[in-house]
Amino acid sequence: MDPKQRNLLSMAGVLVIAALAWWQFWPPGERITQGLDIQGGLSVILTAVETPETAVTDDVMNRAELIVRNRVDRLGASEVMIQRQGADSILVQLPGIANAQEALDALGSTGQLEIRDVVSTDPTTGEVVLGDVLLTGDVITDATVGTNPQTNEIEVNVTFDSEGAAAWAEITGARIGKQIAIVLDGNVESAPVVRDRITGGQTSITGNFTPEEARRLKTVLETGALPVSLEFSESRVVGPTLGQDSLRKGVFAALAGLGLVALYLAAYYRGFGVASWFALGLFASLFLGILSLLSNLGWFALSLPGIAGIVLTIGLAADSEILMIERFKEEVRGGKTYRSAARHGTRHAIGTSLDADLVTFVSALMLYTFAIGPVRGFALTLMIGLAIDILNMVFWSRSVIITLAETVVPKAPWLFGVKGGEADA
Amino acid sequence: MLKREIDFLGNHRLFLIFSLTLVVIAIGSLAIRGLTFGIEFRGGTVINISEAEGISIDEVRSVFSEAGAIGVVVQSTEGGGYIVRTTESDADVANEIYREVFETLGLSTDVGEVSTIGPGWGRNITRAALLALSVSVAAILLYIAVRYEYKMSIVAVFTLVHDVLIVLGVYALVGREVTPNTIAALLTIMGYSLYDTIVVFHRIRENSMGLTRSTFTVMANHSLNQVIVRSLNTSITSIVPPLMLLLFGGETLGDFAFALVIGIILGAYSSIGVATPLYTAWKEREPKFRALAKRFGTA
Numbered sequence: 024m025d026p027k028q029r030n031l032l033s034m035a036g037v038l039v040i041a042a043l044a045w046w047q048f049w050p051p052g053e054r055i056t057q058g059l060d061i062q063g064g065l066s067v068i069l070t071a072v073e074t075p076e077t078a079v080t081d082d083v084m085n086r087a088e089l090i091v092r093n094r095v096d097r098l099g100a101s102e103v104m105i106q107r108q109g110a111d112s113i114l115v116q117l118p119g120i121a122n123a124q125e126a127l128d129a130l131g132s133t134g135q136l137e138i139r140d141v142v143s144t145d146p147t148t149g150e151v152v153l154g155d156v157l158l159t160g161d162v163i164t165d166a167t168v169g170t171n172p173q174t175n176e177i178e179v180n181v182t183f184d185s186e187g188a189a190a191w192a193e194i195t196g197a198r199i200g201k202q203i204a205i206v207l208d209g210n211v212e213s214a215p216v217v218r219d220r221i222t223g224g225q226t227s228i229t230g231n232f233t234p235e236e237a238r239r240l241k242t243v244l245e246t247g248a249l250p251v252s253l254e255f256s257e258s259r260v261v262g263p264t265l266g267q268d269s270l271r272k273g274v275f276a277a278l279a280g281l282g283l284v285a286l287y288l289a290a291y292y293r294g295f296g297v298a299s300w301f302a303l304g305l306f307a308s309l310f311l312g313i314l315s316l317l318s319n320l321g322w323f324a325l326s327l328p329g330i331a332g333i334v335l336t337i338g339l340a341a342d343s344e345i346l347m348i349e350r351f352k353e354e355v356r357g358g359k360t361y362r363s364a365a366r367h368g369t370r371h372a373i374g375t376s377l378d379a380d381l382v383t384f385v386s387a388l389m390l391y392t393f394a395i396g397p398v399r400g401f402a403l404t405l406m407i408g409l410a411i412d413i414l415n416m417v418f419w420s421r422s423v424i425i426t427l428a429e430t431v432v433p434k435a436p437w438l439f440g441v442k443g444g445e446a447d448a
Numbered sequence: 449m450l451k452r453e454i455d456f457l458g459n460h461r462l463f464l465i466f467s468l469t470l471v472v473i474a475i476g477s478l479a480i481r482g483l484t485f486g487i488e489f490r491g492g493t494v495i496n497i498s499e500a501e502g503i504s505i506d507e508v509r510s511v512f513s514e515a516g517a518i519g520v521v522v523q524s525t526e527g528g529g530y531i532v533r534t535t536e537s538d539a540d541v542a543n544e545i546y547r548e549v550f551e552t553l554g555l556s557t558d559v560g561e562v563s564t565i566g567p568g569w570g571r572n573i574t575r576a577a578l579l580a581l582s583v584s585v586a587a588i589l590l591y592i593a594v595r596y597e598y599k600m601s602i603v604a605v606f607t608l609v610h611d612v613l614i615v616l617g618v619y620a621l622v623g624r625e626v627t628p629n630t631i632a633a634l635l636t637i638m639g640y641s642l643y644d645t646i647v648v649f650h651r652i653r654e655n656s657m658g659l660t661r662s663t664f665t666v667m668a669n670h671s672l673n674q675v676i677v678r679s680l681n682t683s684i685t686s687i688v689p690p691l692m693l694l695l696f697g698g699e700t701l702g703d704f705a706f707a708l709v710i711g712i713i714l715g716a717y718s719s720i721g722v723a724t725p726l727y728t729a730w731k732e733r734e735p736k737f738r739a740l741a742k743r744f745g746t747a
C-alpha cells in the first residue's frame with residue numbers, strides 16, 4: 024500500500040471511530056455519568072482506625088466493607104457505590120440528598136452482631152419477628168466455610184471463645200427444633216433451626232447455602248468481632264442545583280477555552296489552523312465517546328476535578344498541533360520540499376510531543392495511584408486526554424498535514440504561511 | 449532567510465538575577481506568611497451557600513453561631529453566595545448544623561454543599577501527596593536520563609523544583625488555600641514545566657549531533673531561537689483553557705486553574721531562563737565542547 028493510500032485510510036479510520044463516538048455519547052447529558060459533586064448527593068470516605076492490638080489488614084477491610092454495605096442496603100437507596108480506596112478506606116456514594124442525614128447516621132453506627140430468639144416467622148414472606156438477644160458477636164473467634172462430609176451440604180463453621188461456648192451450649196440445649204436468628208446491625212442475615220445441644224465451642228450452620236451465601240454468612244459472623252472502628256474521614260453533601268450550576272460553569276469554561284484556542288490557531292496558522300479545528304473536534308469527540316463508554320461500563324463518573332483534567336488536555340491537544348505545524352514550516356524554510364518537510368517534520372514533532380505527553384502521563388498516573396478522594400478524577404481524565412492526543416496525532420493530524428502538503432499547500436502557500444519548497448522533487 | 453536571533457544565553461545573568469529574586473521572594477513569603485492549608489489537611493467543615501439573595505453576611509454568621517457551630521469564618525463569593533468554614537470535624541454534627549442553618553435562612557439544601565473532613569485525614573492526604581510527588585520526580589528523572597542523558601534530567605528536575613517553589617511562594621504571598629486540588633495541579637505543573645523544557649532539549653540534542661562548526665552555547669542559543677515561536681504559541685494555547693476555568697469555572701475548578709495558570713507561565717519562562725542556560729553551562733565543561741569553545745572563542 025503506498026503512503027498516500029495509507030494516509031487516507033488512516034484518516035477514514037479516525038472518522039469512522041469518531042462517528043461511533045458520537046453515536047455512543049450523544050446526548051452527552053444522558054450518556055456520561057455525572058459524579059456526585061455534579062448530580063448532587065452524598066459522598067463519604069470511611070477509614071478504619073487501627074488499635075494497638077489490631078492492624079488494618081485486607082481481611083479486616085473486607086469485613087468492614089460488608090458492614091458498610093449492610094448499613095447502606097438498609098436505607099433502600101438505589102445506585103449506591105461502595106469502593107475500597109487505598110489500604111484502609113472505603114468510599115460510599117449515594118445519589119440524591121433526600122436521605123443524606125439518615126445515611127450519615129447509619130454509616131456512623133457501630134457494627135453489631137447478635138444472635139436472637141425468633142418469636143414467629145411469616146410463612147409466606149419468611150420474615151421473622153425477633154425476640155431477646157441471646158449472644159453478641161464478640162464471643163465469636165472464627166468462622167470458616169466447609170462441606171459436611173456426610174451430607175455434602177455447604178456449611179459455615181463457627182468457633183466461640185470459652186465464654187461463648189458455655190453460653191452456646193445452654194442456648195442450643197434449650198431450643199432444640201426451634202429457630203434462632205443471626206442479626207447484623209438489626210438485619211436478619213440467617214435464621215437457622217437448632218438441631219442439637221452444642222458443646223465444645225464449635226458449631227455448624229447449614230441451610231441449602233450456595234457457596235456465595237455461605238461466604239457472605241461467614242463474613243457476617245466474623246464482623247461480630249470487627250476489631251477496628253470506622254470513622255468519617257471525608258463527608259460531602261452536594262445539593263443538585265449547586266452541582267448543576269458547577270457543571271454549567273465548567274462546560275462554559277471548557278467551550279470558551281476550546282473556542283479561543285481554535286480562533287488563535289486559525290489567526291496564527293491560517294490554513295493549518297483551520298485544519299487543526301478538525302483535529303480538536305475529533306479530539307473532543309473521541310474524548311466524550313470514551314467517557315460515555317466508560318460510564319456505560321460503570322467505571323466512570325464525571326466529577327468537577329475531572330472537568331479540570333479535560334480542560335487542561337484541550338490545551339495539550341492544541342500544543343501537539345502547533346508542534347507539528349511549526350516543525351513543518353521550519354523544514355520548508357530549511358529548503359525541503361513540501362512533501363518531505365511534511366513527512367520528516369511531523370515525525371519529529373510526534374517524537375517531541377510523545378516525550379512531553381509521557382512525562383505528564385507519568386505524573387497523572389502517580390496521582391491516580393497514590394491519591395485518595397476526588398483528585399483521582401482529575402488524574403483519570405488527564406490520562407485519557409493524553410492517550411487520545413497521542414493517537415489523534417499519529418493517525419489523524421500527521422496524515423492531514425502530509426495530505427495537505429501534497430495537494431493544497433503547493434497551490435496556495437500563502438494560505439498556509441509558508442514560502443519556498445515549490446519544487447517537488 | 450536568516451532572521452536576527454535573540455541572544456538568550458548571552459543574557460543568562462539577567463535570567464539568573466530574575467530567577468533568584470523570584471526564588472528569594474518565594475522562600476521569604478513561605479517562611480514569613482507560610483502556607484494556608486485547606487480543611488482537607490486540618491480537618492473541619494466547609495459549607496457552600498450558592499444562592500443567598502437578601503441575606504447579609506452578619507446574618508449568616510449569627511445563624512451559624514446560634515446553631516452551635518464553632519470557629520466560624522464567613523466569606524462572600526462572586527456569585528452572591530457565601531462560603532462558611534468551621535472547625536467542626538464530626539460529619540454527623542456538621543450536617544445537623546448545616547440543615548438547621550439552611551432551614552433558619554429559608555433556603556433549600558439543593559443550593560448548598562457541606563464537606564467535612566475528619567481530624568486524622570490530613571496525614572493520609574499528605575502522605576499520598578508526598579508519595580505521588582516523589583515517585584513522579586524519580587520517574588521523570590529516570591525517563592529523561594534514559595531517553596536523553598542524565599545531565600538533562602538533573603537540570604529538568606532542578607527547573608521544576610524552581611517552578612514549584614515559586615508557585616508555592618505565590619500561594620503564600622496571596623494567602624490562597626492549599627487543597628488536594630492544588631497538589632494535583634502542582635503535579636501537573638511538574639509535567640508541564642517539563643513540556644517546554646523537553647521541546648528545547650529535544651532540539652538541542654538534535655543540533656548537537658556532529659557539532660563542529662560552532663560552540664555549544666551558540667548552537668544552544670540557535671536552538672532556542674528555533675523553538676521560541678512554538679514555545680510561545682504552545683504556552684498561549686495551553687494557558688487559555690485554564691484561564692477560562694479560573695475566570696468562569698467557580699470555586700473547585702478555579703482551585704485547579706490558579707496553580708495551572710501560574711505554573712504554565714513559569715514553565716514557559718524557566719525552559720528558556722533556567723533549564724537551557726544551566727544545561728549549556730554544564731555541557732560547555734565537557735572536553736569535546738571546551739575544544740570547540742577554544743576554536744571559536746567563548747560565546
